[in-house]
Amino acid sequence: MDTVTHGDANQMWNSLASTIRDVAKETLGVAVGTSSGHKSDRESWAEERYKEANREAKKAVACAKDKAYExxxxxxDSKEGSNEIYRIANARERRRRDIDNIKFIKDEAGLTIVKEDEIRKRWEGYFQYLFVGEGPGSQEDPQDLGIGQFQNNNFCRRISQEEVRSALRKMGRNKAVGPDQIQIEAWRCLGEDGVRWLTCLCNKTLRSYKMPTE
Known part of the structure; x- marks a missing residue:
């Protein structure tokens, strides 16, 4: 396990993920589908019943759609319908105006600024304070920025093994695998070695601000 903790987060992930997949294939083998020429009578009957039910379901859906459209x-075509369309169009236009027109934030003195370049500088100063702890406004309380409450300390600490262990315990069993083709049960089988490895991966990701590609 320690041999795959070297390099950046992307190298770490690719190394261990490929190892897990290779070991799983060697140990468990690869599932192969049944040839269509060797289907039993029961399988053929079930498949035909499924196709028939699928055709009937499609017909029912098409019929329901036709009635709904009618x-x-x-x-x-009625006056009520025209009024409803007008009401929906007005509501959508109001939402668009709200999104496009309301742009403001508070400066260090608590005053509202609306100019785009000043807003951008304000955000830059805040995020410099958030991640680095220095820069314009670094001594002020994040709640005084007028942009909500931020838990800035979450970006500056390390993830602990207990947090990773707790997250693994909360994950459901027998779930479909993601793009990496690795089930949660595989990580649980790795025990404390897996916890230490995942903790190392998470902290490398935080330090580099870059997630593994896969």
Whole structure:
């Protein structure tokens, strides 16, 4: 396990993930589907029943859609339908205006600034304080920025093994695998070695600000 903790987070992940997949193939083998020419009568009957049910379901959905569209078109042709469309269009336009027009933030003195370049500088100063702890406004309380409450200490600490261990315990069993094709049970089987490795990976990711590609 210690031999795959070298390098950056991406190298660490690729090294161990490929090792887990290779060992799983050697130990458990690879599932192979049954040839269509060797299907039993029961399998053929079940497959045919499934196809028939699927065809009937598609017909029912198409019929329901036709009826729904017919009702909708009748409604749109009425005065009530026209008013409903007008109301929806107005509501959408109001939401668009709210998003496009309201841009402001507070400066160090608590005054509202609305100019885009000043807002950008304010954000730059805040994030410099958030991640580095220095820069314009580094002595002020994050709650005084007028942009909500931020837990800045979460970006400056290390992730502990107990946090990783707790996260593994909370993950559900028998879940579908993701793109990496590694089940959660594999990480649990690695025990404390897996916890130490994942903790190291998480902390390398935090320090580099870069997630593994996979």
């Amino acid at each position: 009702v909708l078109y009748r409604k749109l």
